[in-house]
Amino acid sequence: xxxxxxxxxxxxxxxxxxxxxxxxxxxxxxxxxxxxxxxxxxxxxxxxxxxxxxxxxxxxxxxxxxxxxxxxxxxxxxxxxxxxxxxxxxxxxxxxxxxxxxxxxxxxxxxxxxxxxxxxxxxxxxxxxxxxxxxxxxxxxxxxxxxxxxxxxxxxxxxxxxxxxxxxxxxxxxxxxxxxxxxxxxxxxxxxxxxxxxxxxxxxxxxxxxxxxxxxxxxxxxxxxxxxxxxxxxxxxxxxxxxxxxxxxxxxxxxxxxxxxxxxxxxxxxxxxxxxxxxxxxxxxxxxxxxxxxxxxxxxxxxxxxxxxxxxxxxxxxxxxxxxxxxxxxxxxxxxx
Amino acid sequence: xxxxxxxxxxxxxxxxxxxxxxxxxxxxxxxxxxxxxxxxxxxxxxxxxxxxxxxxxxxxxxxxxxxxxxxxxxxxxxxxxxxxxxxxxxxxxxxxxxxxxxxxxxxxxxxxxxxxxxxxxxxxxxxxxxxxxxxxxxxxxxxxxxxxxxxxxxxxxxxxxxxxxxxxxxxxxxxxxxxxxxxxxxxxxxxxxxxxxxxxxxxxxxxxxxxxxxxxxxxxxxxxxxxxxxxxxxxxxxxxxxxxxxxxxxxxxxxxxxxxxxxxxxxxxxxxxxxxxxxxxxxxxxxxxxxxxxxxxxxxxxxxxxxxxxxxxxxxxxxxxxxxxxxxxxxxxxxxx
Numbered sequence: 001x002x003x004x005x006x007x008x009x010x011x012x013x014x015x016x017x018x019x020x021x022x023x024x025x026x027x028x029x030x031x032x033x034x035x036x037x038x039x040x041x042x043x044x045x046x047x048x049x050x051x052x053x054x055x056x057x058x059x060x061x062x063x064x065x066x067x068x069x070x071x072x073x074x075x076x077x078x079x080x081x082x083x084x085x086x087x088x089x090x091x092x093x094x095x096x097x098x099x100x101x102x103x104x105x106x107x108x109x110x111x112x113x114x115x116x117x118x119x120x121x122x123x124x125x126x127x128x129x130x131x132x133x134x135x136x137x138x139x140x141x142x143x144x145x146x147x148x149x150x151x152x153x154x155x156x157x158x159x160x161x162x163x164x165x166x167x168x169x170x171x172x173x174x175x176x177x178x179x180x181x182x183x184x185x186x187x188x189x190x191x192x193x194x195x196x197x198x199x200x201x202x203x204x205x206x207x208x209x210x211x212x213x214x215x216x217x218x219x220x221x222x223x224x225x226x227x228x229x230x231x232x233x234x235x236x237x238x239x240x241x242x243x244x245x246x247x248x249x250x251x252x253x254x255x256x257x258x259x260x261x262x263x264x265x266x267x268x269x270x271x272x273x274x275x276x277x278x279x280x281x282x283x284x285x286x287x288x289x290x291x292x293x294x295x296x297x298x299x300x301x302x303x304x305x306x307x308x309x310x311x312x313x314x315x316x317x318x319x320x321x322x323x324x325x326x327x328x329x330x331x332x333x334x335x336x337x
Numbered sequence: 338x339x340x341x342x343x344x345x346x347x348x349x350x351x352x353x354x355x356x357x358x359x360x361x362x363x364x365x366x367x368x369x370x371x372x373x374x375x376x377x378x379x380x381x382x383x384x385x386x387x388x389x390x391x392x393x394x395x396x397x398x399x400x401x402x403x404x405x406x407x408x409x410x411x412x413x414x415x416x417x418x419x420x421x422x423x424x425x426x427x428x429x430x431x432x433x434x435x436x437x438x439x440x441x442x443x444x445x446x447x448x449x450x451x452x453x454x455x456x457x458x459x460x461x462x463x464x465x466x467x468x469x470x471x472x473x474x475x476x477x478x479x480x481x482x483x484x485x486x487x488x489x490x491x492x493x494x495x496x497x498x499x500x501x502x503x504x505x506x507x508x509x510x511x512x513x514x515x516x517x518x519x520x521x522x523x524x525x526x527x528x529x530x531x532x533x534x535x536x537x538x539x540x541x542x543x544x545x546x547x548x549x550x551x552x553x554x555x556x557x558x559x560x561x562x563x564x565x566x567x568x569x570x571x572x573x574x575x576x577x578x579x580x581x582x583x584x585x586x587x588x589x590x591x592x593x594x595x596x597x598x599x600x601x602x603x604x605x606x607x608x609x610x611x612x613x614x615x616x617x618x619x620x621x622x623x624x625x626x627x628x629x630x631x632x633x634x635x636x637x638x639x640x641x642x643x644x645x646x647x648x649x650x651x652x653x654x655x656x657x658x659x660x661x662x663x664x665x666x667x668x669x670x671x672x673x674x
Contacts, residue, residue: 131565233567
């Protein structure tokens with residue numbers, strides 16, 4: 001399943017920019033895949049793309065309407081059905097990452113059947129996965145892991161794909177969450193697969209490849225998060241990374257959504273190596289991505305310098321300072337492209 | 338969801354005893370919940386229960402028809418629909434653990450709707466779980482873990498429930514696989530829940546309880562199994578066990594279904610303690626269940642004695658020698674009932 005480009009981004013009546021963060025993520029990383037945005041009256045989000053109606057979007061080549069907006073509960077409000085049906089009637093596929101499936105809306109399902117268009121519910125994979133086999137596959141893989149959820153694992157992976165490609169590496173971002181799937185046009189929401197198939201889905205996502213090819217895999221959760229560690233471990237085993245980057249938010253004191261303390265970067269490195277060795281005995285850490293969003297420039301530089309000193313590894317904030325230091329380490333450990 | 342007792346066990350046309358091992362497991366542990374068995378022509382399995390037709394089973398109080406037979410692919414053969422529909426028409430609920438849902442068979446679904454009976458597809462939980470919270474709950478919990486899949490985790494948990502109850506403990510077996518669900522009348526197939534909810538499902542399964550109450554939780558997979566370790570870790574975090582028992586099959590050299598070597602008992606103890614501490618800092622190992630099915634009596638005694646010596650913990654084969662040694666250790670560590 002590959003979502004066809006270019007996209008028309010549907011923002012609905014998003015009450016603020018945060019509600020449209022999926023759309024914004026697509027624009028940040030794949031602006032050239034987007035013909036425009038479609039907003040309903042009252043929409044307070046704006047990705048900066050041109051506002052297009054469906055006919056104009058089609059005329060400009062738009063192939064897929066992406067529902068790039070979330071609301072409480074992941075439901076599809078009834079008044080979104082009409083514009084979605086209109087896009088289908090105009091010849092577009094539709095992709096969404098809501099809990100509620102597009103395919104479960106009778107009007108949308110009927111329109112897709114009538115016009116022969118595809119509906120992508122990226123949170124509900126229809127792919128039949130095998131269970132993981134744990135056999136070493138050719139090609140190289142890098143996984144972003146974290147001290148917690150929502151610390152920048154997707155951003156770091158995308159920044160590494162971009163920087164590695166610029167240096168001449170063959171590198172592909174591999175998406176494991178819904179926004180990532182839209183950004184790469186394919187992928188799997190690993191947190192939504194049936195538990196028995198987590199590592200199998202990760203193996204499907206990162207198949208055998210050329211020896212010098214890098215899959216740069218978006219991590220999920222944390223081995224230390226009591227809600228999601230199972231997903232993290234299955235992804236680690238299935239992705240069998242040669243290299244990993246630890247993502248960390250230094251101002252956080254509790255793990256997201258629970259009362260647990262944050263693990264240290266060192267604890268995450270050690271447990272990732274210990275568990276990752278099961279499917280890749282040579283796994284190693286190549287850097288630390290520190291999310292310094294809440295720090296001043298000076299504090300950010302200080303925290304990063306301390307991290308470099310404490311861990312003996314490159315550290316950087318991918319947003320503020322780029323990821324060149326980590327790519328240097330990849331070159332040192334695994335060779336130039 | 339609680340499956341109503343007593344059961345009529347449907348064996349279909351099982352070609353051998355192995356195909357009816359779910360039914361056999363129910364009879365082994367809950368014979369008094371079963372009124373009889375229903376076999377089709379050609380069935381070569383026999384649980385030893387009386388053969389009853391549906392009318393007789395109903396007259397003897399049978400409340401639920403349990404599909405206690407598996408076939409390749411977990412499908413429901415078309416010729417099973419008629420006896421299942423007949424049971425529904427006679428007033429029985431139906432429960433199955435097939436990949437194919439009872440509810441997806443139009444005849445069966447229509448009969449259930451018409452007669453107001455319930456269909457339990459225990460591999461496809463309809464329960465809406467929350468994500469795991471990792472908060473310590475009152476009550477005590479024991480989890481069986483393993484060096485591999487299919488080494489006796491369910492059997493060990495059931496034997497411990499029985500032996501602990503006989504000693505005066507308040508202990509309940511908590512099922513995490515389909516046969517276990519039929520044996521306990523409730524539970525969840527944790528390998529079939531959506532990945533994000535593994536630990537949440539385990540928390541739902543083992544809720545807050547009296548301080549002296551023991552949940553004896555059926556483990557799944559192995560932290561060292563590259564296919565299923567994610568399920569194992571989520572279950573460990575959600576069950577937050579105070580005590581665990583390592584189940585091991587000493588003649589196995591490769592992990593089930595993959596090429597990986599078996600971990601040592603010590604490796605399993607250490608990683609279980611290391612990861613389990615996240616949700617229960619006092620987690621400890623209380624014994625080793627050695628599956629000596631393939632060994633002579635003499636070899637079995639030798640292997641068990643060696644295990645006791647090497648690990649400094651009680652070891653036994655629950656089938657051959659019972660689990661009293663492990664219950665003694667529970668009493669020593671956690672007090673008499």
